[in-house]
Amino acid sequence: MHRFFLSLLLLTLTINGWATTIKGIRLSQSEADTRLVIDLSDRVDYHLFTLDNPARLVIDLKYTDQPKSITLPDLKNTPIRNIRYAEWDKNTLRFVLDLNKTLKYSSQTLTPDKKRPYRLVVDLHDSSVTQTATKATVTPPEPAPKIQKKSQATTVKKEIPASPRRDIVIAIDAGHGGQDSGALGSRGTKEKDVVLAIARRLAKLVNDEPGMRAYLTRDSDTFITLRQRIKRAHNHNADMFISIHADAFHKQRAKGASVFVLSERGASSEAAQLLADKENAADLAGGISLEDKDDLLAYVLLDLSQNASLEASLEVANTVLSGLKRVGHVHK
Known part of the structure; x- marks a missing residue:
């Protein structure tokens, strides 16, 4: 007999004293x-x-x-x-x-x-x-007389407008889908259906939070490749990518949840593949184009970006684990 237990994969794509009352x-x-x-x-x-x-x-x-x-x-x-x-x-x-x-x-x-x-x-x-009020009470001053000056070169500082604030976008990825049903429960429950239901509930919670917006990589029973899932998240300017899976185990007493982040070894392998296509690698290097960079410089830029992403992912994972411990068993 099989039982599902929840596992999450989190990837960031870019996270005392007495309380005041x-x-x-x-x-x-x-x-x-x-x-x-x-x-x-x-x-x-x-x-x-x-x-x-x-x-x-x-x-x-x-x-x-x-x-x-x-x-x-x-x-x-x-x-x-x-x-x-x-x-x-x-x-x-x-x-x-x-x-x-x-x-x-x-x-x-x-x-x-x-x-x-x-x-x-x-x-x-x-x-x-x-x-x-100013328009109603203040009259414009008389224009000052024009003064003839010798032509001279001047430097004009171009003002850079402040970046507008936007909602934090969370990409929620329900694993499997379509012909890929994922794990199967003892009564025929399919992983793809379980994780899609969880993803939809999580998306609602995210959308209810001010300043946050959820994006579902799939919202129906369709099959999407891993590359397509990541591309969709990037196209929607996602700040974080959360993949939801429901694993099965042959022992019925198995239960709980686990959280995974990409390992340094996995990140290095991914970087090697991305460097073969520098145009796509720009997405993971903070938007910096790598097409005109030599291989060494491109690798350094991508490595810096991935290190920051891994550190942020670990921080988020620890926060999620703390929350999961309050509601159930977690796997180490």
Whole structure:
């Protein structure tokens, strides 16, 4: 008799003290600015960034407990449609402010005084209000007289626009498919069906997280080669590749889960194959073209990229293992 046990392969494609508690959240507003104040029990490390479509402001608080209950401020007549929060990971509490439109923001932390605790202050600024007021009250100055100057060479610095933030893309790969059914359970259960169901549930969990988006390499009972799976992940700009398998064993008592990452030996073998096709190898070298590089330089660039990927994969694998240990048995 066979029993399935879960195994995951994770590949990244590019990851104390007492916890702070939240004592309250306040909101105030002027004509062009909205101020959000989070009262805290202690200093806090934090990170802010925005997301588009729809407009959101994300506030990550490190080592902060998720409040069991908290009174949220009235959002009527403010640019904020909703405030939600949840544990992002074991060390991060994430607040997401759903906005009516994209706004500029600034932030600062304040130390306690006689009446108030530590505070994180976030100011949302509506530049359109300021521009409207300026147009109504300020008249343009008279143009300055032109001054004749000798022609001279000047150097103009080209401003490089900041890279827009985007969602983290997780490629979820359900193993096998089509004519490749994978392992078979004692009652005829097929691995390809089990892992596809798991992949779909995992994709939903990922898509429910702010700032994350899932991509399924297959969402039906179709056969895809390994190279096609990887190519699809790259085409969708995946930051991480997770392959899901459900292995079978002849002993019924076998159960649990395991996590695998690509070994250094496997990475070296893969690098050797990729160097034979330098055009495709550019994907694994951080987007750097290797076509015009000699073999030694191309190998060094690819090796550096793979080492960083392996280190990040191990970090993610350890995090996944910690989570799996809380819900069941794991294989070493």
